[in-house]
Amino acid sequence: MAGIEITGVSTVYPNGVRAVDDLDLTIADGELFALLGPSGCGKTTLLRTIAGLEPAAAGSVAIDARDVTRLEPGARGVAMVFQDYALFPHMTVAENIAYPLRVRHVAKSRQREVAAQTAGSLSLGELLDRRPGQLSGGQQQRAALARAIAAGAEVLLLDEPLSNLDARLRLEARTFLKRLQHELALTTVFVTHDQAEALALADRIAVMDSGRIRQLGTPREVFQRPADTFVANFIGSTPMNLLPGKASDGAVSVAGARLPVEVDLVDGTPLVVGVRPEYLKVSGAGLSGRVSIVENLGVTSLVTIECADGTLVGLTVPEQEEPAVGEALSVSAAPGRLLLYGEDGRLLG
Numbered sequence: 001m002a003g004i005e006i007t008g009v010s011t012v013y014p015n016g017v018r019a020v021d022d023l024d025l026t027i028a029d030g031e032l033f034a035l036l037g038p039s040g041c042g043k044t045t046l047l048r049t050i051a052g053l054e055p056a057a058a059g060s061v062a063i064d065a066r067d068v069t070r071l072e073p074g075a076r077g078v079a080m081v082f083q084d085y086a087l088f089p090h091m092t093v094a095e096n097i098a099y100p101l102r103v104r105h106v107a108k109s110r111q112r113e114v115a116a117q118t119a120g121s122l123s124l125g126e127l128l129d130r131r132p133g134q135l136s137g138g139q140q141q142r143a144a145l146a147r148a149i150a151a152g153a154e155v156l157l158l159d160e161p162l163s164n165l166d167a168r169l170r171l172e173a174r175t176f177l178k179r180l181q182h183e184l185a186l187t188t189v190f191v192t193h194d195q196a197e198a199l200a201l202a203d204r205i206a207v208m209d210s211g212r213i214r215q216l217g218t219p220r221e222v223f224q225r226p227a228d229t230f231v232a233n234f235i236g237s238t239p240m241n242l243l244p245g246k247a248s249d250g251a252v253s254v255a256g257a258r259l260p261v262e263v264d265l266v267d268g269t270p271l272v273v274g275v276r277p278e279y280l281k282v283s284g285a286g287l288s289g290r291v292s293i294v295e296n297l298g299v300t301s302l303v304t305i306e307c308a309d310g311t312l313v314g315l316t317v318p319e320q321e322e323p324a325v326g327e328a329l330s331v332s333a334a335p336g337r338l339l340l341y342g343e344d345g346r347l348l349g
């Protein structure tokens with residue numbers, strides 16, 4: 001059992017930057033967990049604080065129910081794989097993988113055995129005698145993972161594990177990482193700024209901003225019901241449409257439409273109405289405006305509509321039904337697909 005319990009942790013750099021701010025987080029044993037957020041939100045600092053590479057200014061970190069807050073990185077039972085993989089260039093793949101065992105003075109024969117075994121499970125069996133410079137990006141990544149796994153850690157910490165790979169390799173490595181993590185059931189925390197990667201890979205995601213967690217949930221939860229407009233903007237290949245509206249008589253008026261809502265609201269309350277582009281459909285009545293941009297994507301076309309209250313992006317229509325620029329168009333979404341946010345940006349209901 002190697003869950004991670006982070007309680008009231010703050011990490012402050014010597015220049016006074018509070019990169020992690022009074023953060024609580026529990027990561028379950030065997031979970032594949034993503035720390036997601038824009039550049040500078042503190043995700044790498046949090047990962048380094050779990051690893052013991054940055055000291056926590058306040059709070060505690062427990063791994064496997066053991067308080068490790070004051071322990072050196074090497075004594076925490078974690079292995080961290082860095083963005084640049086940090087393989088030793090003068091060592092072969094086998095020597096790199098066996099390195100954690102060598103420093104612990106494990107017998108040479110055992111080192112070779114573990115290296116061969118781990119390399120085999122990561123499809124590196126043929127490459128044991130190569131040096132890192134003779135490997136592709138994906139192979140280097142697997143060698144770095146093999147070294148972390150050979151170290152016998154119960155927790156894997158991965159900093160932007162896929163960012164150095166080209167688009168095709170990244171998809172392959174994603175699948176590989178997910179399968180490997182599932183097979184080994186190692187508690188794995190990875191940092192990414194790529195929301196699609198977090199959604200595709202993780203069991204759960206923490207969306208971070210300014211050293212804090214904005215939302216913690218499964219990929220489905222953060223995609224379907226972003227807790228606030230920051231998360232709504234950050235998650236999704238096209239950001240969520242957010243239009244200003246007003247509560248009136250059990251409904252919300254927005255962009256020329258009155259949409260019934262189930263949340264109890266005082267008449268006149270200003271709101272932000274959120275709808276994912278993926279859920280927009282052309283309909284007789286609904287949010288209305290004029291088509292301003294049409295992008296032909298081959299099989300489908302992507303339509304942008306200017307409404308009185310703002311812009312709706314990401315309506316997808318079959319290419320042959322593409323509207324003309326300037327045409328009046330109404331769109332709607334199923335009632336369950338509309339999200340209401342208060343003036344403070346928090347999800348209502």
Ligand code: ATP
Nearest residue numbers: 013015017019038039040041042043044045046193
């Ligand atoms: P990125 O995706 O760009 O790597 P991040 O979310 O991982 O960003 P961090 O690297 O954790 O963010 O940085 C969080 C904050 O701490 C930022 O404001 C950053 O400028 C600051 N910071 C990071 N490292 C240091 C350091 N060594 N000294 C001082 N400030 C730092």
